[in-house]
Amino acid sequence: MSALTLRDADLPLADWLADLAVDALIDEADLTPKPGLVDRRGSGAHHDLHLGLMHASALSLWPCFRQMAEAAQQHGEVGLPLREALGRIGREGEAAMLAITGGVNTHRGAIWALGLLVAALALSPDSLDARAIALRAGRIALIDDPAAPKPDSHGADVCRRYGVRGAREEAQLGFPAALDHGLPQLRRSRAAGAGEQNARLDALLAIMAELSDTCVLWRAGPEGLQATRAGARAVLVAGGAASLAGRRQLRALEARLLELNVSPGGAADLLAACLFLDHAGSL
Numbered sequence: 001m002s003a004l005t006l007r008d009a010d011l012p013l014a015d016w017l018a019d020l021a022v023d024a025l026i027d028e029a030d031l032t033p034k035p036g037l038v039d040r041r042g043s044g045a046h047h048d049l050h051l052g053l054m055h056a057s058a059l060s061l062w063p064c065f066r067q068m069a070e071a072a073q074q075h076g077e078v079g080l081p082l083r084e085a086l087g088r089i090g091r092e093g094e095a096a097m098l099a100i101t102g103g104v105n106t107h108r109g110a111i112w113a114l115g116l117l118v119a120a121l122a123l124s125p126d127s128l129d130a131r132a133i134a135l136r137a138g139r140i141a142l143i144d145d146p147a148a149p150k151p152d153s154h155g156a157d158v159c160r161r162y163g164v165r166g167a168r169e170e171a172q173l174g175f176p177a178a179l180d181h182g183l184p185q186l187r188r189s190r191a192a193g194a195g196e197q198n199a200r201l202d203a204l205l206a207i208m209a210e211l212s213d214t215c216v217l218w219r220a221g222p223e224g225l226q227a228t229r230a231g232a233r234a235v236l237v238a239g240g241a242a243s244l245a246g247r248r249q250l251r252a253l254e255a256r257l258l259e260l261n262v263s264p265g266g267a268a269d270l271l272a273a274c275l276f277l278d279h280a281g282s283l
């Protein structure tokens with residue numbers, strides 16, 4: 001049975017997709033212990049973020065996700081008019097987020113990734129295959145938004161400096177870090193009996209082990225990215241978050257990231273994308 005057939009019949013599709021997106025952001029924020037990131041224990045490598053702010057930011061984005069789904073329903077196909085609408089709604093969503101957080105960037109990458117996925121699912125709500133949704137989202141991301149300001153961001157800066165793929169390219173390729181690494185690991189760890197929280201931590205680590213996270217590169221350069229990837233891989237090789245050896249490696253990874261002042265914010269956004277796709281496809 002699909003998630004859409006289980007949806008409350010009175011709830012419009014766009015509202016339901018916005019619910020799913022906000023749920024995914026709150027589940028990501030609550031997941032604990034995440035190395036370097038805000039979680040139930042504290043602020044990780046951040047001085048200006050805390051769990052309450054992550055929740056408030058996620059909730060403030062509900063209207064943005066609903067409008068994105070409605071825009072996809074209205075336009076009905078991948079194309080420039082939909083891309084322009086999503087760009088406008090996304091920028092308004094960013095402004096709403098910054099107003100709630102007092103100017104702190106909590107969820108810019110998540111608005112981008114989840115916004116594209118919400119729109120892609122709204123375009124074809126009967127097909128809940130995660131890869132098909134992600135590839136449709138990628139086709140939207142490939143269209144240039146003529147109204148977009150020239151990128152002047154941390155991501156654009158490190159992509160130029162180090163020649164890596166950032167959030168834009170990750171989306172354009174159909175979210176390979178989420179589809180090829182995060183989601184398969186989530187399902188493998190669940191199947192192995194890890195328990196839901198450990199399976200989600202393993203999915204985050206699988207993404208961290210592969211992603212060119214521009215948040216990490218911005219704060220700690222290639223050395224930080226290498227430490228993040230190697231440390232995440234070490235936890236998984238040791239048995240993952242459900243094992244004692246994996247937990248030891250996770251503590252070592254957290255200590256190293258805090259020493260380097262690293263926060264894998266891009267990986268956190270892509271974990272939320274995995275949880276959204278997993279939830280949409282499994283009910």
Ligand SMILES: CC(C)(COP(=O)(O)OP(=O)(O)OC[C@H]1O[C@@H](n2cnc3c(N)ncnc32)[C@H](O[C@H]2O[C@H](COP(=O)(O)OP(=O)(O)OP(=O)(O)O)[C@@H](O)[C@H]2O)[C@@H]1O)[C@@H](O)C(=O)NCCC(=O)NCCS
Binds near residue numbers: 089107
């Ligand atoms: C295309 C955009 C995503 C803009 O991308 P760009 O790379 O130019 O801009 P950034 O501002 O750097 O935002 C990208 C955010 O994406 C996340 N991310 C990083 N790496 C990847 C990756 N490889 N793949 C996927 N996602 C990735 C990440 O988001 C998280 O980090 C944020 C905090 O980052 P930062 O501000 O750098 O924070 P700090 O380190 O704390 O800063 P300091 O304290 O050190 O100063 C946090 O928000 C997380 O979400 C990147 O930050 C897109 O945003 C865009 O074009 N938007 C315009 C509107 C639009 O068209 N919207 C369409 C909606 S569908």
Ligand SMILES: Nc1ncnc2[nH]cnc12
Binds near residue numbers: 054263266268
């Ligand atoms: N849990 C988290 N902590 C810090 N930055 C984030 N960006 C997205 N989720 C985050």
